[in-house]
Amino acid sequence: DTGVSQDPRHKITKRGQNVTFRCDPISEHNRLYWYRQTLGQGPEFLTYFQNEAQLEKSRLLSDRFSAERPKGSFSTLEIQRTEQGDSAMYLCASSLMMGDSPLHFGNGTRLTVT
């Protein structure tokens, strides 16, 4: 169990640019989640995958956000035309498929939009 890894750890970008983050879940975990966390707040759900299928997406999620999980392994989260309000920590988590399985979080990607 090498844990959930995310890349990059930090990203600074200019408003209007596109960014892409990567998440590698724990290998035997079927479920993968993306959360966003701003300073002093709890993680906010963005989307989740079961294997390669994206099963749920937050209604609050802008169309500028897209996520993929090809082949049910790693996942990418892309933000197009970034805005200053997108600045946050983007957390990836994975879990087994059972309903009472804990989420294992990665260390996150901190995005700063200037």
Next chain:
Amino acid sequence: QQPVQSPQAVILREGEDAVINCSSSKALYSVHWYRQKHGEAPVFLMILLKGGEQKGHEKISASFNEKKQQSSLYLTASQLSYSGTYFCGTSSNNNAGNMLTFGGGTRLMVKP
């Protein structure tokens, strides 16, 4: 809707006890508790499922009152390592795929 955590912050001396509450306006299937230290990922503490169970983990335990849609996290004889922000995450049904809605967090500081 986001669960409400109370208190928002608490300062303890080493060895003191604390209770953190998590309340939801929706019927709950499960409650997860996580602790996050500054600059680190949230770390899982425990899950409580519908049924009003109580769980324990060393000196940290939790209860789940299904009727009140509340969970409480009990920290006894606190240690310096307990410092961090505690989040509850709630799920309203067992088909929700562990899509958790997190509370705003409770910041705990344990002083020597």
